[in-house]
Amino acid sequence: MRAQSVGTVRRILCVFPRYTPSFGTFEHAYPLTDGVQAFMPPQGLLLIAAYMPEGWPVRFIDENIRPATDEDFEWAEAVFVSGMHIQRQQMNDICRRAHAFDLPVAIGGPSVSACPDYYPSFDYLHVGELGDATDELIARLARDSTRPQQQVVLKTVDRLDMTSFPLPAYELAELKRYFLGSIQYSSGCPYQCEFCDIPGLYGRNPRLKAPQQITAELDKLLECGIRGSVYFVDDNFIGNRKAALDLLPHLVEWQKKTGYVLRFSCEATLNIAKRPEILAGMREAFFCTIFCGIETPDPVALKAMHKDHNMMVPIMEGIRTINSYGMEVVSGIILGLDTDKPETEAHLLEFIEASQIPLLTINLLQALPKTPLWDRLVKEDRLVEDEGRESNVVFRQPYDQVVDTWRRCMGTAYEPARLLQRYEYQIRKTYPKQLKRPPSSQQASWPNIRLGLVILRNLFWKVGVLGDYKLEFWKFALRRLARGEIEHFIASMLVAHHLIMFARAASHGRQNASNYSTRLREASVPAE
Numbered sequence: 001m002r003a004q005s006v007g008t009v010r011r012i013l014c015v016f017p018r019y020t021p022s023f024g025t026f027e028h029a030y031p032l033t034d035g036v037q038a039f040m041p042p043q044g045l046l047l048i049a050a051y052m053p054e055g056w057p058v059r060f061i062d063e064n065i066r067p068a069t070d071e072d073f074e075w076a077e078a079v080f081v082s083g084m085h086i087q088r089q090q091m092n093d094i095c096r097r098a099h100a101f102d103l104p105v106a107i108g109g110p111s112v113s114a115c116p117d118y119y120p121s122f123d124y125l126h127v128g129e130l131g132d133a134t135d136e137l138i139a140r141l142a143r144d145s146t147r148p149q150q151q152v153v154l155k156t157v158d159r160l161d162m163t164s165f166p167l168p169a170y171e172l173a174e175l176k177r178y179f180l181g182s183i184q185y186s187s188g189c190p191y192q193c194e195f196c197d198i199p200g201l202y203g204r205n206p207r208l209k210a211p212q213q214i215t216a217e218l219d220k221l222l223e224c225g226i227r228g229s230v231y232f233v234d235d236n237f238i239g240n241r242k243a244a245l246d247l248l249p250h251l252v253e254w255q256k257k258t259g260y261v262l263r264f265s266c267e268a269t270l271n272i273a274k275r276p277e278i279l280a281g282m283r284e285a286f287f288c289t290i291f292c293g294i295e296t297p298d299p300v301a302l303k304a305m306h307k308d309h310n311m312m313v314p315i316m317e318g319i320r321t322i323n324s325y326g327m328e329v330v331s332g333i334i335l336g337l338d339t340d341k342p343e344t345e346a347h348l349l350e351f352i353e354a355s356q357i358p359l360l361t362i363n364l365l366q367a368l369p370k371t372p373l374w375d376r377l378v379k380e381d382r383l384v385e386d387e388g389r390e391s392n393v394v395f396r397q398p399y400d401q402v403v404d405t406w407r408r409c410m411g412t413a414y415e416p417a418r419l420l421q422r423y424e425y426q427i428r429k430t431y432p433k434q435l436k437r438p439p440s441s442q443q444a445s446w447p448n449i450r451l452g453l454v455i456l457r458n459l460f461w462k463v464g465v466l467g468d469y470k471l472e473f474w475k476f477a478l479r480r481l482a483r484g485e486i487e488h489f490i491a492s493m494l495v496a497h498h499l500i501m502f503a504r505a506a507s508h509g510r511q512n513a514s515n516y517s518t519r520l521r522e523a524s525v526p527a528e
């Protein structure tokens with residue numbers, strides 16, 4: 001559904017801020033594609049765009065693709081912004097530019113919902129999810145599109161049921177410019193890991209869309225030009241296991257109908273390994289990757305961070321079980337925990353070797369507002385506000401030692417030979433278990449073939465000829481070509497190249513040690 005029509009018409013400019021380049025946004029892969037410029041279409045802002053009253057013109061700009069121009073601001077009567085903590089500086093910058101045109105600016109999304117005081121310059125703060133605060137914001141703008149005298153804070157008390165959410169306005173976004181498609185089925189997570197802000201922001205009882213909404217969204221994503229992979233951005237895909245089971249047959253049907261043209265991936269807790277019926281359904285629906293927040297292989301540390309559910313199955317057994325359904329595991333890892341010891345680095349590298357997980361997002365612990373970790377560290381006087389640091393946590397071990405450990409782990413884990421060997425393992429052991437898709441005209445369409453050829457040309461030239469890990473690249477490439485594993489070669493090499501380049505910069509101190517870090521790098525300059 002949309003917001004009720006309110007008589008007046010307002011032109012709304014939705015601006016999504018640039019990301020600070022990070023390990024998980026794959027910037028180094030973009031030049032190898034045919035024009036990808038951004039990571040995933042932002043669900044929140046496209047949802048708000050779709051919710052605007054009938055007849056309100058909406059323009060959507062993702063500043064990862066192009067900056068909002070003077071003409072955009074001159075066109076608009078109000079500006080909406082949304083984003084995460086890591087985009088804080090960029091969001092404040094958009095506000096400043098919009099104010100130069102005397103426009104009222106509203107901010108919503110996870111960052112302002114957790115930390116309204118990060119955004120003193122905005123005219124409207126939309127705190128919480130889509131609901132009565134959104135209706136109030138629309139009503140106020142309809143009455144008066146000038147900037148209010150002082151900041152107005154609107155808090156959602158009555159959330160709109162997710163089954164009433166409109167289809168996100170994918171038609172406003174240039175979907176071909178995104179590395180991955182995104183979709184959301186549920187919101188919230190029943191667990192309470194100490195460092196995580198999801199339960200505090202979105203609740204412990206997951207809210208859900210209807211399966212029919214998801215298949216309609218997938219239809220729309222395809223119509224609007226998405227290709228390749230779609231990521232379920234749900235906080236935990238099995239937060240409500242029955243709901244996941246309800247959805248999967250619909251996804252299978254949709255894949256059969258459309259010729260298995262998309263791969264799916266999602267985030268889920270590692271105890272998904274105890275649910276063979278869910279894993280089997282996911283395999284049938286062509287899920288190929290699951291991101292699991294393994295965080296650490298140390299059981300003592302898992303207990304301390306209240307992530308005991310990771311130990312419901314021995315970690316290595318859980319990974320192998322997921323692999324046996326043809327799905328690669330991507331893992332989150334945290335360094336800088338109170339339980340870390342001098343031997344943590346060696347244990348982590350052993351774990352990476354044994355698990356054969358190619359992609360692990362290794363972050364330094366960062367305390368987010370609205371988390372039990374934040375509250376504990378405040379009590380212990382162990383939070384620091386210093387933008388020059390890699391983390392706002394006063395670690396138990398000396399700061400330099402923790403950062404050096406992180407740099408060494410990144411450098412070692414992503415040495416080209418080691419990383420490509422882990423992909424070799426996945427190609428031999430995991431990917432053969434994937435569903436054999438029936439051949440379809442959609443998969444063999446000319447745009448798909450053309451895209452593959454463009455990526456191959458770029459890989460061979462930019463990595464194989466101009467790159468600086470040619471030997472490892474060609475060893476890997478020739479083995480794939482000899483075995484006809486072109487699709488696996490393209491998919492793994494795109495990601496591997498990003499990981500190698502990012503880790504190299506990180507190990508030399510040129511990248512953030514946390515996806516959540518507020519440490520700002522030169523690459524995060526405003527988009528003007």
Ligand code: SF4
Nearest residue numbers: 189191192193196198
């Ligand atoms: S399981 Fe994941 S989403 Fe849920 S609270 Fe823990 S870290 Fe957050």
